[in-house]
Amino acid sequence: MRASFVQLISALGHFFTSRIDRLGLAARFAGALLVSLSIALGRLPLMFREVYFSGVRSLSIVAVSGLFVGMVLAVQGYEVLQRYGSAESLGVIVALSLVRELGPVVTALLFAGRASSAVTAEIGLMRATEQLAAMDMMAVDPMSRVVAPRFLAAIFSMPFLAAIFSTTGVIGAWIIGVKLIGIDDGAFWSQMQANVDVRIDVLNGLLKSIVFGTAVGLISVFEGYFAAPTAEGIATATTRTVVISSLSVLLLDLLLTVMMFRGLS
Amino acid sequence: MNRSRFDFAVGLFVAIGLLAMAFMALKVGNLAGFDSGTGYVIEARFDNIGGLKVRAPVKSAGVVVGRVESIGLDAETYEARVLLRVYPNYRFSKDTIASILTSGLLGEQYVGLESGGDPVYLAAGDRLGKTQSAMILEKLISQFLFSKAAETPAKAQ
Amino acid sequence: MTSFHESEMIALKDVCFSYADRPILNGIDLTIKRGEIIAIMGGSGGGKTTLLGLISGRLKPQTGSVLVKGLEVPNLRQSELYGLRRKIGMLFQFGALFTDLNVFDNVAFPYREQTNLPEEMIRTLVLLKLEAVGLRSAKNLMPAELSGGMARRVALARAVALDPAVMLYDEPFTGLDPISVGIIGRLIKRLNRALGMTSVIVTHDLNETLRLVDRVVVLSQGKIHRDMAPEEIRSTDDPFIRQFADGLPDGPVPFHYPGRDYWSELMDQ
Structure with a gap:
């Protein structure tokens, strides 16, 4: 009885120390990454190549998802709003939901699944096949040549993708609300414009997506860099990237929302 | 894939992204009327x-x-x-x-x-x-x- | 710059290395002269690859000194280490070609990263190196389209791109067919003579190795077991080397993983 209690306590201890170990590792990794950023920023073509693989290749899924999310929001929103006789507010509801929350958050989740998991697998495989070691032996720092460009590409791509998601979302809501349901076109846009603030809503939304891009980018390169050099290790690392990125995005979103929008309307 | 195709695709991506941002600023929000510095x-x-x-x-x-x-x-x-x-x-x-x-x-x-x-x-x-x-x-x-x-x-x- | 002689390219003195609490190398003294080709042999997990890691500065020894070209490798700062590594080439076990670049771009990589040469000049140099390994016409293939032997030859061309003073080979013959083994062996020898490099080959392949090296260092249990000329290997009656050379399953290196006696474990039930 006592033995099992001790076991439980030490298992609990192990659970936390191993996680804190990993956090420490991540912090040291982030520090090294930060140092290598200056070199990577001097070679932007390397980053743009990764923007192609991460950002451009995610464009279609983000745009289509945005359109559908906007349409669903419009159908659901209209259902509730017309009970209170304020169906013209549909544009406001949809636009604020998209610009403040769904745009940055859903884009980051899609990005984690579409692009970051691939980055983790790629870096993990490069490590397993000694490509990073070979680079290091050729006196080329893999941190600034391989890791940093992929990290920067996530930060760079995310705000554009979030803006595209929100835009197609608003267009989707407009198609449902104005074209299919028949809400007045003028009221739809004017209510939206009267209630969406560029600085508070749009800029904060983009700021969120930059923070998410940083988090998702860091997690994906970290998990790839420290993936065990086996098939199973890379599979585990890829899963971890998606799970940890998604949870981090949602947690960060809560913190940022409280900081940005508390005390407003 | 050669360099110029990357450049073109990334350039197009950034252009679409900027267009979306402009849409959010001008059509979704009202940049002109909402500048808190004027008036x-x-x-x-x-x-x-x-x-x-x-x-x-x-x-x-x-x-x-x-x-x-x-x-x-x-x-x-x-x-x-x-x-x-x-x-x-x-x-x-x-x-x-x-x-x-x-x-x-x-x-x-x-x-x-x-x-x-x-x-x-x-x-x-x-x-x-x-x-x-x-x-x-x-x-x-x-x-x-x-x-x-x-x-x-x-x-x- | 302790006791550095012009002819000494690599000098290890009393080097000890361990991973956590598992000792790998225990007091290694080894001097390699300029232009020499030496083979490092020994059982799996015997610290051969670790030795290459120490020479290239990828690993730091717990104690002892590692001098390469007169520089104390463990004490070098990152930039100094990178300066030294421009003069060290390494061929990895499976080539480690960059899978997202084609053959040409793989060999061009060191030039593009380390030099400011114009692209036409790089093209000439890359074709020269590819010609030397007989793969000039494969320049547009991706690494996934190459056979194991071809990938190893491309990797070799990439490793010697900057004409290094020291070449390190990590199991260059592993997983290759006999013809490829012969080709790689001949290339190692030829490059060594043509460029005056010092070569360190970590290998299991006794036959091919004995044909091209000047000296064989046999590692056992973290120490240098023997250091001899290739002809001596063939005739020695050292039981460890005989087991190695003749491929005997049991000998000083036991067939069984260390553990309890078979019978006593069976009788447990």
Whole structure:
């Protein structure tokens, strides 16, 4: 009885120390990454190549998802709003939901699944096949040549993708609300414009997506860099990237929302 | 894949992204009308502002002419001190009345401005002389009930 | 710059290395002269690859000194280490070609990263190196389209791109067919003579190795077991080397993973 209690306590201890170990590792990794950023920023073509693989290749899924999310929001929103006789507010509801929350958050989740998991697998495989070691032996720092460009590409791509998601979302809501349901076109846009603030809503939304891009980018390169050099290790690392990125995005979103929008309307 | 195709694809991506940002700024939001730096600020005091919020619209004849900039309480008079930022292209006379109104029965509250006949216009930092506080639904109901209660015994006699 | 002689390219003195609490190398003294080709042999997990890691500065020894070209490798700062590594080439076990670049770009990588040469000059140099390994016509293939032997030859061309003074080979013959083994062996020898490099080959392949090296260092249990000329290996009666050379399953290196006696474990039930 006592033995099992001790076991439980030490298992609990192990659970936390191993996680804190990993956090420490991540912090040291982030520090090294930060140092290598200056070199990577001097070679932007390397980053743009990764923007192609991460950002451009995610464009279609983000745009289509945005359109559908906007349409669903419009159908659901209209259902509730017309009970209170304020169906013209549909544009406001949809636009604020998209610009403040769904745009940055859903884009980051899609990005984690579409692009970051691939980055983790790629870096993990490069490590397993000694490509990073070979680079290091050729006196080329893999941190600034391989890791940093992929990290920067996530930060760079995310705000554009979030803006595209929100835009197609608003267009989707407009198609449902104005074209299919028949809400007045003028009221739809004017209510939206009267209630969406560029600085508070749009800029904060983009700021969120930059923070998410940083988090998702860091997690994906970290998990790839420290993936065990086996098939199973890379599979585990890829899963971890998606799970940890998604949870981090949602947690960060809560913190940022409280900081940005508390005390407003 | 060669370099120029990357460049083209990334360039196109950035262009679409910027276009989306412009759409959000100009079509979804209203960049021109919402720049909090422009216009002039006037002050209005109310006994009760009800549910008025910062950024609520300021309207005149139903047209949005500004925004509520800030809300505070005067520690001495216990009046609500509301700063209104009015867009620079609108001018109002000195004796303008500000009232807190509700759009619809349950809609958001806004500040309505009703211009008077004074030839002198309000300038930045001026305080509005006449204001009308928000209608508080509970107060209205209780007033109604009290007056009913006051009427009933009189009828019975 | 302790006791550095012009002819000494690599000098290890009393080097000890361990991973956590598992000792790998225990007091290694080894001097490799300029232009020499030496083979490092020994059982799996015997610290051969670790030795290459120490020479290239990828690993730091717990104690002892590692001198390469007169520089104390463990004490070098990152920039100095990278300066040294421009003069060290390494061929990895499976080539480690960059899978997202084609053959040409793989060999061009060191030039593009380390030099400011114009692209036409790089093209000439890359074709020269590819010609040397016989794969000039494969320049547009991706690494996934190459056979194991071809990938190893491309990797070799990439490793010697900057004409290094020291070449390190990590199991260059592993997983190759006999013809490819012969080709790689001949290339190692030829490059060594043509460029005057010092070569360190970590390998299991006794036959091919004995044909091209000047000296064989046999590692056992973290120490240098023997250091001898290739002809001696063939005739020695050292039981460890005999087991290694003749491929005997049991000998000083036991067939069984160390553990309890077979019978006593069976009798447990």
